[in-house]
Amino acid sequence: MKRLHIDVKGVVQGVGFRPFVYNLALKLNLKGFVTNTSHGVTIDLEGENIEKFLYILRNEPPPLAKIYSIETEEFPINNYSTFEIVESIDDAGFTHISEDVSICDDCLKELFNPSDRRYLYPFINCTNCGPRYTITIKVPYDRPNTTMSIFKMCHDCLTEYKDPLNRRFHAQPNACPVCGPEVSLFIKTSEGFKEIANPFVESIRLIKEGKIVAIRGLGGFQLCCDATNADAVENLRKRKKRSNKPFALMAPSLQSIGKYCLLSENEKNILTSPMRPIVLLKKKNKCKLPEIIAPKNSCIGFMLPYTPLHYLLFYYPIDYTPNFNRANPHFDALVMTSGNISEEPIITKNEEAFEKLQNVTDAFLIHNREIFMRVDDSVVRELNGKIYFIRRARGFVPKAIQLKEEIPAVLGVGADLKNTFTLIKSNYAIMSQHIGDMENIETVEFFEEVLNNLKSVYRIEPVALGYDLHPGYYSSQWAKEYGKKTGIQRFALQHHYCHIASLMAEYGLDELFGIAFDGTGYGIDGNIWGSEFLYCDIKNFQRLAHLKPIRLPGGEHAIKDCSRIALSLIGEAFGDDFDLISKLPLSEATSENKIRQILKLKKITQFSPSSSGMGRFFDGISSLIGVSHYNSFEAEAAIALESSISQGKEFSDKYCYDFEFKNSEENSSMENSLIIDYTLMIRQIVDDLLQGVSISDISWKFHNTIVKIIIELTIYFKGKYGFDRLGLSGGVFQNSYLVRETIKILEKNGIKPLVHINVPANDACISLGQAYIVGKRLIS
Numbered sequence: 062m063k064r065l066h067i068d069v070k071g072v073v074q075g076v077g078f079r080p081f082v083y084n085l086a087l088k089l090n091l092k093g094f095v096t097n098t099s100h101g102v103t104i105d106l107e108g109e110n111i112e113k114f115l116y117i118l119r120n121e122p123p124p125l126a127k128i129y130s131i132e133t134e135e136f137p138i139n140n141y142s143t144f145e146i147v148e149s150i151d152d153a154g155f156t157h158i159s160e161d162v163s164i165c166d167d168c169l170k171e172l173f174n175p176s177d178r179r180y181l182y183p184f185i186n187c188t189n190c191g192p193r194y195t196i197t198i199k200v201p202y203d204r205p206n207t208t209m210s211i212f213k214m215c216h217d218c219l220t221e222y223k224d225p226l227n228r229r230f231h232a233q234p235n236a237c238p239v240c241g242p243e244v245s246l247f248i249k250t251s252e253g254f255k256e257i258a259n260p261f262v263e264s265i266r267l268i269k270e271g272k273i274v275a276i277r278g279l280g281g282f283q284l285c286c287d288a289t290n291a292d293a294v295e296n297l298r299k300r301k302k303r304s305n306k307p308f309a310l311m312a313p314s315l316q317s318i319g320k321y322c323l324l325s326e327n328e329k330n331i332l333t334s335p336m337r338p339i340v341l342l343k344k345k346n347k348c349k350l351p352e353i354i355a356p357k358n359s360c361i362g363f364m365l366p367y368t369p370l371h372y373l374l375f376y377y378p379i380d381y382t383p384n385f386n387r388a389n390p391h392f393d394a395l396v397m398t399s400g401n402i403s404e405e406p407i408i409t410k411n412e413e414a415f416e417k418l419q420n421v422t423d424a425f426l427i428h429n430r431e432i433f434m435r436v437d438d439s440v441v442r443e444l445n446g447k448i449y450f451i452r453r454a455r456g457f458v459p460k461a462i463q464l465k466e467e468i469p470a471v472l473g474v475g476a477d478l479k480n481t482f483t484l485i486k487s488n489y490a491i492m493s494q495h496i497g498d499m500e501n502i503e504t505v506e507f508f509e510e511v512l513n514n515l516k517s518v519y520r521i522e523p524v525a526l527g528y529d530l531h532p533g534y535y536s537s538q539w540a541k542e543y544g545k546k547t548g549i550q551r552f553a554l555q556h557h558y559c560h561i562a563s564l565m566a567e568y569g570l571d572e573l574f575g576i577a578f579d580g581t582g583y584g585i586d587g588n589i590w591g592s593e594f595l596y597c598d599i600k601n602f603q604r605l606a607h608l609k610p611i612r613l614p615g616g617e618h619a620i621k622d623c624s625r626i627a628l629s630l631i632g633e634a635f636g637d638d639f640d641l642i643s644k645l646p647l648s649e650a651t652s653e654n655k656i657r658q659i660l661k662l663k664k665i666t667q668f669s670p671s672s673s674g675m676g677r678f679f680d681g682i683s684s685l686i687g688v689s690h691y692n693s694f695e696a697e698a699a700i701a702l703e704s705s706i707s708q709g710k711e712f713s714d715k716y717c718y719d720f721e722f723k724n725s726e727e728n729s730s731m732e733n734s735l736i737i738d739y740t741l742m743i744r745q746i747v748d749d750l751l752q753g754v755s756i757s758d759i760s761w762k763f764h765n766t767i768v769k770i771i772i773e774l775t776i777y778f779k780g781k782y783g784f785d786r787l788g789l790s791g792g793v794f795q796n797s798y799l800v801r802e803t804i805k806i807l808e809k810n811g812i813k814p815l816v817h818i819n820v821p822a823n824d825a826c827i828s829l830g831q832a833y834i835v836g837k838r839l840i841s
Contacts, residue, residue: 064093064107064139068132069118072460073102074202075159075233076125077188079146082118083225089114092141097149097201099520101156107141125162125189125335129463129489146225149201157489158194158202158518160456161279161436163337163367165190167228172369173376178217181261181377183370184242184430188232190335194459195280195434196234200518204233208431215240234430242430244370247415249423254415257424261377264426265391268374272423273297275400275414279368280436280455281407282400282414284422287392291351294396298353300421302403304693307355309339309362309438311397313375313390318363320393321348327443336456337367338439338448341797343708350394357689357697359704360797362440364397367456370428371397399437406497406507409435434514435507436494442797445804450821451795453481454494459515461489462819462829465569469839472512472523473831474543476556476824477534478695480504482512483828485836486521490566490829492820499535508539525550525839527831529559531583552835556582557593558602560790560822562830564815565597571837572598573815574605574778575788576771579824580620580676580696589613591674591791592737594774596782599837606722606735606774608678609633610671614663619677623698624650624690626681628659629669634743645750646687675767675793678739685743686750686759696792703796705760712802716758718742718766722774735777737770768802775812786813792823 069078074097082095082104091108106114115131122128164172168185171177179185186192196208204210214222218237221229229235236242246260248267257263264274271293273286284301286293288310298304312318315329322342332340339362344350348361355361366372375390399407400418408414409432414425440452450457466488473483480496493511497504516522528540530553537553544551554562560582561575577593584590592608612629613619619626624647635641637660642648648656663669676699683698684690688705692698719741725734742763749759775787787807794800800816807814820826 062107062109062138063111064105064136065111066134066136067104067106067115068101069104069128069130070101070132070156071129072125072127072157072159074156074200075188075193077123077228077230078102078126080188080225080230081123081126083144083146085114085117086144092144093139094141094145094147096147097156097203099150099156099200103150105136105139105141107138123189125159127157127460129157129461146231149203156200156202157461158197158200158459160336160458160460161193161195162190162335162456163365164369164372165335168369169372172372179237181373182238182241183244183368183373183428184234184236185369186232186234186236187228188230189228191232191234192279195432195436196430197518198433202233203231207233208433209234209236212236212241212430242428244426244428247425247427249419254419254425260426261373262379264374264424265377265379267424268392268395271296273300273421274424274426275418275422276370276374277411277414277425277427277432278370280432280434281409282418283397284400284418285374286396288350288354288394288396289392291353294351294353297396297398297421301398303398305356305697306694307358307360307362308396308398309364309440310350310354310394311364311366311371312394313366313372313392315365316388317390317393318342321345321350322361322363325443327446331441331443331448332363332365336439337365338441338456339364341440341442341451346708354396357701357704359708360442363394364438397438404498404500405503407435407437434511444797444800444816447818449800450817450819450825451823452479452495453492453820453825458494459491461491462567464488464490464566464833468833468836469525470521470523471832471836471839472526473559473828473833473835474526474528474536474540475828475831476529477531477536479821479824480508480536481820481825481828482508483832484515484519484521484523485832486519490832491515491519491521492829495825505535505539523549525552525835527552527554527559527835529553529583529827529831530555530585552831552838554831554834555585555602556827557590557595557791558597559827559830559834561595561597561602561788562834563820563826564788564790564817566829566833567817567819568815572596573786573788574782574784575790575815577791578675578793579791580674580680580793581672582674589670589672589674591672591676592678594735594778599834599841604734605778606737608673608675608737609739610673611677611681612663612669613672613677614659614669616668616670620680621692622690623680623684623692625659625663626677627684627690628656629663630681630685630739630743631747632660632663634740634747641747645685645747647684647690649687650684650690675791679793682746682763685746686756688756688760699793699796702760703764703798705757706764706798707757707761710761710798712765712768712806714765714769716762716765717769718745718762720766720770722777735774737774742766764796764798764802767799768806771803772806772810775807776810779812785811786815788815790817790822790826794822
């Protein structure tokens with residue numbers, strides 16, 4: 062017989078943790094109490110089976126719980142007579158908020174069970190599923206601290222809520238048709254939007270007719286149409302002014318997805334996980350979906366329904382008879398894209414949606430449960446059996462990233478593209494959801510909105526911050542102003558250094574050799590970097606190798622118009638040979654007069670900055686061989702270039718182009734580094750083009766060449782410095798072929814590749830690297 066005071070930290074609120082503890086204590090005949098606190102969950106326990114209790118707690122917690130630590134202290138016996146769940150305690154600490162979770166199987170069965178009181182209720186949830194982060198205003202995670210506080214539970218719901226043996230015990234969003242949120246449908250008419258009865262029946266009818274419906278979802282509005290209707294998809298593109306950027310799709314089942322895409326077992330597991338992200342999947346050779354969904358892209362992003370509202374769109378019984386037949390949904394696939402104006406944050410409020418989306422949509426399917434924190438859908442792909450992030454948001458945020466040691470409270474504000482920020486407290490890095498590109502006031506306001514919320518919820522007041530070295534970044538300007546206002550210490554950090562530092566944070570390292578391949582990053586010499594082989598430690602970094610700089614005629618214009626970069630590459634290899642240019646595909650993409658203007662422009666240094674960005678190199682090659690000449694969204698040309706490789710191809714050393722490594726004399730402040738000279742590569746690519754080699758094979762050989770460059774540099778520097786692991790970061794490593802083949806060949810050569818496991822490889826990881834370097838410098 063003994064008594065233990067137990068403190069549990071982690072994601073332990075809103076995940077059925079207290080009822081789990083309660084039922085386990087009853088089963089083991091233990092007495093005492095359990096309560097939520099601002100630190101996590103506290104258990105005061107006495108009896109004879111405490112060791113067994115601790116074993117089960119550690120090894121068999123509730124499925125949605127994530128235990129970070131369990132601390133115990135023995136107290137004198139108190140002679141408790143019962144075991145109780147007591148009211149939450151706000152003790153000025155902090156606990157971890159649970160991510161939003163998809164509807165569970167139990168609730169799904171009830172949703173389509175005519176005898177259940179929540180039959181067809183679009184807000185059904187329980188302790189094991191439903192909204193969390195999007196409705197949490199503050200901690201502890203109790204109903205009064207959520208946007209559900211305005212809905213007073215009816216007798217039946219309150220009875221469930223108070224019963225520790227019920228799966229809805231303290232399910233904070235608990236509700237039913239009698240007492241909870243409601244759905245409404247408004248259809249566009251000549252006199253404005255008019256409310257219509259039977260919201261789901263009418264929404265399904267409208268979508269089948271090719272109309273566009275704006276849906277208020279879990280973390281914001283989504284724009285929806287029938288993905289099999291090419292006219293509807295094209296209409297949505299035109300109205301949303303979204304050129305070629307792929308649309309995300311939602312399908313009712315894995316069977317439906319399997320009609321259009323190849324599916325591995327690992328991909329199926331990710332799709333059906335409680336996080337329900339968008340998963341990038343390879344199209345089948347004869348995919349019957351309209352090409353306009355994802356033009357020049359070998360992948361389509363699919364997700365499964367994750368809210369009851371989504372399931373009702375697919376399975377609502379039109380004739381009001383039970384109809385949950387998984388083999389017979391209303392739609393095989395729906396476009397389900399973010400409801401926003403181009404480049405602005407996702408819309409969350411009904412009034413704002415009516416104002417901003419009235420010319421985009423034909424109807425609004427809305428509800429009256431407020432969204433406190435807007436969150437986009439997460440986007441991932443499978444990499445060697447694990448999730449590899451493209452966009453980290455719903456289902457994963459604000460899950461903390463555990464660090465190997467305690468670090469002072471600091472802030473990393475991120476970069477301008479694909480912005481996130483990172484707060485560190487103790488040994489946890491708390492990253493924001495995807496914020497977006499910092500190019501308008503709405504996005505900056507969203508950044509501040511999320512920052513203020515997470516600072517408040519996690520009770521973090523940073524003592525220092527890190528920001529990007531680029532003087533023109535809005536995020537950097539914000540950081541400088543914030544630093545002046547608060548008086549906290551500020552660190553300007555180089556972009557690619559922070560890419561590798563984010564890997565150091567994830568793996569708990571103080572130093573790392575790494576490769577950062579992306580499109581643009583401000584270098585310490587004032588030039589544009591982006592093909593960096595680096596040695597990094599906490600104090601600084603060394604640039605060991607990079608791509609031979611490429612002229613960008615017209616600067617920013619060349620990032621959009623890839624033919625400008627292609628002309629620069631030709632100039633490097635052949636000079637300004639107009640006769641040659643006229644024989645190449647890019648001559649079909651632009652006029653002779655424009656080509657001559659660009660050739661002149663690239664010689665004017667003032668208007669044609671140099672870039673060593675690997676992303677720009679991919680863009681130039683894509684245009685050079687005629688795959689894609691224009692980026693209407695970031696990396697469009699590079700994605701098209703990868704997509705042109707035939708399915709099933711793997712790295713082959715026999716199918717590569719030539720290149721050279723040359724010594725370079727950098728600024729006096731830096732050591733000499735190797736230059737990757739691509740001149741021979743360009744000449745051979747042009748020869749292949751003129752000899753009629755297929756675009757697919759040229760792209761394959763080009764990708765193989767980049768892999769070979771990585772391997773040869775790695776082997777060279779391994780011999781020089783003796784390392785056995787290499788970090789891979791930067792947006793270029795979201796190229797599936799490149800990252801998979803690089804990993805395989807590195808491993809064959811005895812090098813352990815370190816890839817991102819908690820954050821995307823693109824600029825979304827920058828804030829983690831910034832925060833980690835700043836925090837570690839403060840304690841070094």
